[in-house]
Amino acid sequence: MNKVPLALSRRQRETPFEKRVLEHKPKGFSIYNHMTLPTAFKSLEADYAHLCKHVQLWDVACERQVEVAGPDALRLVELCTPRDLSDMRVGQGRYAPLVDEHGGVVNDPIVLKLAQERYWLSISDSDVMLWLKGLAVGMKLDVRVFEPDVSPLALQGPKADDVLASLVGEHVRSIKFFWFIEEHIAGVPVLIARSGWSGKGGYEIYMKGSENGTLLWDTMFNAGQSFNIRAGCPNLIERLETGLLSYGNDMTLENNPFECGLDRFFKLGKSAEYMSREALERIAAEGVGQKLMKLKIHQNKPIPMRSTYPVYHDDRVVGAVTSQAHSKKYGAVLSFAYVPTHLAREGQMLQVCTDEHEKLEATVCEECWNPVV
């Protein structure tokens, strides 16, 4: 499958940075929110090694924003998530799983509070705008829901602070995790947030208006030259090591937050109205039959995978691997997998069957990855 070219048209929206991205010759692309997203440049392994040491500029314009503005803005956003947003302050972001009326996960955005009655949801890969618009129209809320012309770049890696400080000023170093400030870079209006889809630190720069994509990219890339900057993208190895979930891969509308571990981002019982209250309280009371766990597969080389792989226990299929990548650091293939709750305990041995029909031994890891035992 890796050899099949991606055929592009207007429907797979071009990002404001795509022309520059292509000059760096990405090895693969994905489509995310109807927009292109590179998946590797030199190779997953080389990109990973560079990200761990240096700094990378990522075109994540596909992290589209859904703007919710108006008197009922907070009410609508609160309605969609069990996470309490009532104490958010302007300039703050908060990771908030969106959950439907049955407790199914719709998306897992970062909610940014831009003003008292104005929010952006920086979304993963589903049409959240249609979901929120539907609710707003159905409830006759006094709110506007739309996709503003905003395209994020991410600056990720241990040298990200130095690059951005050299470009914008030392004050960017004091931006707190998930908070943001309004700035200009090369005259282009941006939000700068301390966030990003890696565990290596850095920023997301939300560019307002798509006409200056090349200017902003060039300015940031040039500022990074003395820090060994490269074009990069969310890295599969890094996200598995760090434990970042991917909507559509690791959880879908079929999963509730307790199954996939998103329940650690909220406490049941917030005071605002939210549609999943009854469903989530019932699920919490009854417990879940499966849990998304870290599963270390005892194989010291990459495993090709199209979609999922079955997980076995006592020769029966009991679950599925949803994402995986080989980690040189851990000498194993790290994965996320749904496993029955009674087997979701650290050290539990399971097997994974791949396309080559091997049964590979695998160990459930509760909280963090441990060296292969």
Next chain:
Amino acid sequence: MNKVPLALSRRQRETPFEKRVLEHKPKGFSIYNHMTLPTAFKSLEADYAHLCKHVQLWDVACERQVEVAGPDALRLVELCTPRDLSDMRVGQGRYAPLVDEHGGVVNDPIVLKLAQERYWLSISDSDVMLWLKGLAVGMKLDVRVFEPDVSPLALQGPKADDVLASLVGEHVRSIKFFWFIEEHIAGVPVLIARSGWSGKGGYEIYMKGSENGTLLWDTMFNAGQSFNIRAGCPNLIERLETGLLSYGNDMTLENNPFECGLDRFFKLGKSAEYMSREALERIAAEGVGQKLMKLKIHQNKPIPMRSTYPVYHDDRVVGAVTSQAHSKKYGAVLSFAYVPTHLAREGQMLQVCTDEHEKLEATVCEECWNPVV
């Protein structure tokens, strides 16, 4: 861009037919409703020539179904479209543009009436399920909205009737355009509709359940062997010649039905409640500033295009090409383009600027394609 491979994971859902499709070595893939869709096999031109003469089997599983079931099912579907659905009968399909409260096009599905209180919307590329679910939750409608496990295959081309009659029986020949029947093929439950995204005739076979994809594919492919069947896919040249619009390419939420010509599928003033009534009546009264027209570009070879190309009149940009393909039959590049209403008349000469910075002459065609003059 054509050389960049598509990187796949579970998030870009695998179709039940994908394994077979890959054996036919498609030249390109797109992503559509978070699922793979092949875009060419031998080449656009060779696929086109074969489709015009013979019969092809298309994996269009990405035409996902949104099921709306329950006492309020018709009310919800009617709410979303200006097209009157009140007289639909069980077994009938109807093309119905979905329009939001401002008149913006959300999607352009075929609505299938399965039972008195049960509909499928066979959608183009946007998350209509979230839109309808949002409305249903917001309005507290007595309805279930979900994506059933249904995956369509299309059998398209002048020999489609012969293939399907040989496989299922002569009665399939009498299925009327956009109507459907319930059937089994090789024991697999299917709906068979006379429809499909080409002008060459044929059927769409809605497979219920994804576990028998290979069996159904093989059965249909084998039945077509003596008719020179090939694996195929929606063909860009054919759809431009036939005049089929593509959501996300030729119209988006930014466009109303009058601009993009979808108004020919409804009459304002249906009796059922629908959310775009006020907006559409206002737009109809005021008129639109631009119209999606057929624009014949006077160039007798293919033009590469990433996204859109500007349309010029008197050295000013006045519009944009949204889709285009070179047609040997017409000796020109056929396109859809938004042009100002006062220039949207047959024979109007315009220019199109491409990446090679040529200004190519182009002629507006009102209703049908004519030979280059």
